[in-house]
Amino acid sequence: MKTSRSASQTTTAVADRADAKxxxxxxxxxxxxxxxxxxxxxxxxxxxxxxxxxxxxxxxxxxxxxxxxxxxxxxxxxxxxxxxxxxxxxxxxxxxxxxxxxxxxxxxxxxxxxxxxxxxxxxxxxxxxxxxxxxxxxxxxxxxxxxxxxxxxxxxxxxxxxxxxxxNHCVLDLTESYETFLERLGAKTRRNFRSYRRRFEADGGEYVSEMSLEDFRNVSFRLLQKGVVGAEQKGLDRALRMFEAVDRRMLAGLRDANGDWQAIVGGWYEADRAIIFCQMNNDTEYPERSLCTVLRGYLFESLIVKSRIRKVLFWAGVGGPLLRHCEYLPTTAVYLDRPTFVWRGVRKAFSASVQFLPERLGSLAHWVQPTTLPPKAP
Structure with a gap:
């Protein structure tokens, strides 16, 4: 009986150690x-x-x-x-x-x-x-x-x-040829893609489909100094860190006949899609050239030539007429909050005073209070 009980205890101990493992x-x-x-x-x-x-x-x-x-x-x-x-x-x-x-x-x-x-x-x-x-x-x-x-x-x-x-993020489907892609666009958008590109080429401009990370970094800092709309040092530093961390970068740009860079676009490739994370256009000095349209046209054409790329994803969305031809990734924002008296009170306070808060705390309100949806893709 002792042997049996001892064996049973040993077996249990071994099983407990196995469960813990x-x-x-x-x-x-x-x-x-x-x-x-x-x-x-x-x-x-x-x-x-x-x-x-x-x-x-x-x-x-x-x-x-x-x-x-x-x-x-x-x-x-x-x-x-x-x-x-x-x-x-x-x-x-x-x-x-x-x-x-x-x-x-x-x-x-x-x-x-x-x-x-x-x-x-x-x-x-x-x-x-x-x-x-x-x-x-x-x-x-x-x-x-x-x-x-x-x-x-x-x-x-x-x-x-x-x-x-x-x-949040939105996706543009590409087609089998660039001309087919243009035909999908509205008449005005299609005309802009063609006419602004013709002007750019007539002036001796050049599209560079592959830039080194170092060249992209240097050009981006120069464009930032020219007051590119929507660009800031903090966001640019973040973008460059992300580009450095990926294996398959997508860095391209436009330069004029003198070799001066006018616009750049940066992102990376994932499976069958290209992800556009940032674009910088020197619209301050060249407002009449629609550099955004010209650069995207060249980029889409080069991606279509790479037949394995079927989609373009715009990180945090895209504006302008191109948005009409994109689809947002179906996304739900879920808020889960502690049901404590104090935390519920904090959330209500933010909700009631959001319009009176200083900018820094006002941006935090998006994360505290569910009635105000979170900012796009931080």
Whole structure:
């Protein structure tokens, strides 16, 4: 009997150790050094993915004056099961307790294909174990793949929930030939694409389809000094960091007969699409040349020639007549908030006073209060 009981206890102990070995755990990383170690420790997950799914790209995309990286590493025993990229909003040196994650471009979760939703759920539960975290701000594709996981996280933590469909990234489909593409456009837009390009070429202008990153960097700084509309140093620095982190850059531009650069466009390639992240046009000195139209026309034509590129994605959307021919990626903004008396009071206060707040706090209101949708693709 003693031998039997001893054997039973030994078997139970072995089973307990095996369960502990296979148990799922999650850790949140914010240190750049620790995050970059994932390149080697999670190689089995990253080696088949685009560089935009890598930790270096995610860190490059973060504006450090407004965000703190919060990368959740989910483990099964000692093996890495998945990675979830998220970041925490901050004001000055103050972390707000608001976590943002964007799943619309399929790079938020890095895991095996069938494990993404479970890894995502474990990561969100891990974040909410920290009582300092007040809310989650998620951009989710409308294909329902994350619906059950979000519902479980909400129910488990008794969270207040709000969701709204939003417009963020948009996609332009290309055709088999450039002429066919132009025929799809409205008559005025088509005429502009052709006529402004003819003028540009008649003046001796040149389209450069491939620029080095160093040339692009130098030209972008020169254009910034000329007062390019919508451009700022902080945003440009972020774009250049992101371009440096990708494998397949898309950097092109226009220069005149004297070799002076007039416009540039930057982005990268992913699978069968080209992603346009930024464009800078010297409209201050050449307002009559419609440099944006000319550069996009050349770019679309060169992408169509690369027959494997079927779509153009405009990061955070596009304006002007081209928007009529684009489709927004179906996206839902999900807010999950702690149901505490204090946090509910803070959210109501922001809602009531948003128009009176200084600019810095006013921008934060988009992240605090669900009735004001978040800004596009930070």
């Amino acid at each position: 296979d148990a799922c755990s999650a850790v949140v990383l914010s240190s750049r050094k620790k995050v970059l170690r994932l390149v080697s420790t999670a190689e089995h997950l990253l080696q088949t993915r685009e560089a935009t799914s890598g930790p270096a790209f995610f860190l490059a995309s973060i504006e450090s004056t407004s965000w703190i990286p919060r990368i959740i590493v989910v483990k099964q025993g000692s093996a890495i099961r998945g990675i979830v990229y998220a970041k925490e909003r901050k004001v000055g040196f103050w972390p707000t307790g608001l976590i943002y994650a964007d799943a619309t471009l399929d790079s938020m979760v890095v895991s095996s294909a069938g494990d993404a939703t479970e890894v995502f759920k474990i990561a969100m539960v891990r974040l909410l174990r920290d009582s300092r975290i007040q809310g989650l701000r998620l951009l989710i594709p409308n294909d329902h793949r994350f619906d059950v996981a979000i519902q479980e996280v909400q129910y488990r933590n008794g969270m207040d929930e709000h969701h709204s469909e939003i417009q």
